[in-house]
Amino acid sequence: MRTTVGIIGAGPAGLLLARLLHRTGIDCVVLESRTRAYVERRQRAGMLEQGTVDALRECGAGGRLDAEGMVHHGIELRFEGERHHIDFPGLTGGRTVTIYAQTEIVKDLVALQLADGPTLLFEAEALAVEGPETASPVVRFAHEGNERTLRCDWVVGCDGGHGVARAAFPAGTGRSYAYDHPYSWLGVLADVPPSCEELVYARGTTGFALHSMRSPSVSRLYLQVPNGTDAGDWPDERIWDELAARFEVAGDWRLERGPVTAKSVTPMRSWVHEPMRHGRLLLAGDAAHIVPPTGAKGLNLAVSDVRILARAFAGLHRTGSTELLDRYSRTALERVWQATRFSYDMTRMLHAHPHEDAFERRLQLARLRRITESRSAAAELAANYTGLPLAPRPREAAESRR
Ligand code: APR
Ligand code: PHB
Numbered sequence: 001m002r003t004t005v006g007i008i009g010a011g012p013a014g015l016l017l018a019r020l021l022h023r024t025g026i027d028c029v030v031l032e033s034r035t036r037a038y039v040e041r042r043q044r045a046g047m048l049e050q051g052t053v054d055a056l057r058e059c060g061a062g063g064r065l066d067a068e069g070m071v072h073h074g075i076e077l078r079f080e081g082e083r084h085h086i087d088f089p090g091l092t093g094g095r096t097v098t099i100y101a102q103t104e105i106v107k108d109l110v111a112l113q114l115a116d117g118p119t120l121l122f123e124a125e126a127l128a129v130e131g132p133e134t135a136s137p138v139v140r141f142a143h144e145g146n147e148r149t150l151r152c153d154w155v156v157g158c159d160g161g162h163g164v165a166r167a168a169f170p171a172g173t174g175r176s177y178a179y180d181h182p183y184s185w186l187g188v189l190a191d192v193p194p195s196c197e198e199l200v201y202a203r204g205t206t207g208f209a210l211h212s213m214r215s216p217s218v219s220r221l222y223l224q225v226p227n228g229t230d231a232g233d234w235p236d237e238r239i240w241d242e243l244a245a246r247f248e249v250a251g252d253w254r255l256e257r258g259p260v261t262a263k264s265v266t267p268m269r270s271w272v273h274e275p276m277r278h279g280r281l282l283l284a285g286d287a288a289h290i291v292p293p294t295g296a297k298g299l300n301l302a303v304s305d306v307r308i309l310a311r312a313f314a315g316l317h318r319t320g321s322t323e324l325l326d327r328y329s330r331t332a333l334e335r336v337w338q339a340t341r342f343s344y345d346m347t348r349m350l351h352a353h354p355h356e357d358a359f360e361r362r363l364q365l366a367r368l369r370r371i372t373e374s375r376s377a378a379a380e381l382a383a384n385y386t387g388l389p390l391a392p393r394p395r396e397a398a399e400s401r402r
Contacts, residue, residue: 001149003028003152004028004154006154007155008031008158009158010031012105012285012299013284015030015106015109016055016302016306019112019113020055021313022118024314029120030118031150041103042102045101045293046212047097047098047212048069049097052304053098060112061105064108068100068104071097071098072099074087075088076196078203078249080365083249084372088386091379092386123144126164127140130168132169137151137152137155138150139155152280154313155281156281157282160286165287174273174275176274178269179271181267182355183268183353184224185224185268188223188262189262194256201294201346203364204245204247204248206242207223207351208222209222221239231263234263243255268293270292273288277325291343292344295342295385300387305332308331349364350364
């Protein structure tokens with residue numbers, strides 16, 4: 001097989017990139033190791049920045065998103081038994097966010113791709129990327145019991161946190177930066193209408209809890225738990241009791257309970273690989289960086305990477321110049337580090353640290369108070385949460401303006 005852009009992985013990053021390239025007339029092939037049913041069932045994130053919604057609409061995947069997505073005008077911060085609304089449109093000049101599950105995005109993109117191309121192969125596991133420094137790198141992959149090759153002009157690794165693309169970076173050509181937070185999230189899906197209209201980020205006395213949703217009849221909830229927690233040790237009653245305690249506020253608000261349909265534990269990790277390109281191999285999404293989910297940035301970062309990348313490929317297609325591709329890693333990493341900083345700060349502000357002392361706890365409360373009492377502090381949170389601009393102002397231009 002031969003193609004212009006070989007894409008490894010059919011998560012949101014790989015699928016969206018394929019659609020954006022296809023629309024520009026650039027030929028590509030997507031290889032996905034799992035089955036279609038598996039990728040369409042995987043429970044993941046669900047909070048979309050405006051730029052993510054725009055990109056999905058632009059590539060024709062806005063239909064169901066516009067009909068079923070829930071537009072949110074803010075979030076609630078809850079601590080010390082108080083509720084504080086952070087008004088996004090008022091603080092950002094009109095920006096909002098949308099709740100629409102990643103599984104639904106994947107279903108929409110897969111359906112579009114299977115209807116009118118480009119090629120998407122399921123149960124096609126990339127084994128290795130060979131010759132990233134050459135003019136035509138090759139992806140070796142296993143499909144239907146045979147080993148096959150995909151010869152490409154460019155390869156994009158959208159193969160998530162455990163993929164093979166990054167392994168093709170020769171030793172010494174890259175570096176990873178990582179921080180493992182000393183706690184995890186127990187995520188729960190429940191057949192019960194959301195108890196709040198907005199997402200609630202709660203700093204309870206025994207730890208963090210998040211109230212999110214998937215539809216008017218399905219709630220998505222998260223609970224801070226120690227690393228190494230087994231979801232089996234959390235029967236439904238224990239989960240609801242702990243959530244109710246962490247969300248507790250003065251007044252008559254109540255957490256609605258219902259049947260739990262899924263439970264899983266996710267470690268909280270910050271991780272960035274630099275650079276995001278080696279020769280003709282580029283990385284996008286979780287293949288290059290992981291953020292703890294407190295800032296809801298993982299999916300949005302995967303989308304912003306591939307938007308930057310699709311523009312760079314379009315530039316090459318139009319002008320023959322690799323200038324934008326040469327800048328890809330630098331441009332994407334600027335945004336990645338901003339999201340990494342924001343996710344880290346949100347995580348540290350809202351979780352109970354296992355070795356936390358009274359001093360640390362006071363600092364957390366002072367940070368939360370600053371946000372709820374200062375318009376500029378709240379505006380900073382709102383700007384980061386709703387999404388920073390796709391590409392930072394070019395440094396040279398910014399410097400000449402000073
Ligand atoms: N060959 C082919 N496909 C592979 C291989 C391989 N060797 N290894 C992994 N994959 C596939 C996985 O099965 C998965 O479908 O790559 C895809 C990667 O998708 P995601 O993990 O969803 O990553 P990405 O598209 O970058 O999306 C990031 O996912 O985990 C969330 O919080 C994260 O929301 C963010 C989003
Ligand atoms: C989710 O709905 O799954 C969700 C929302 C916000 C977050 C993390 C996860 O910060």
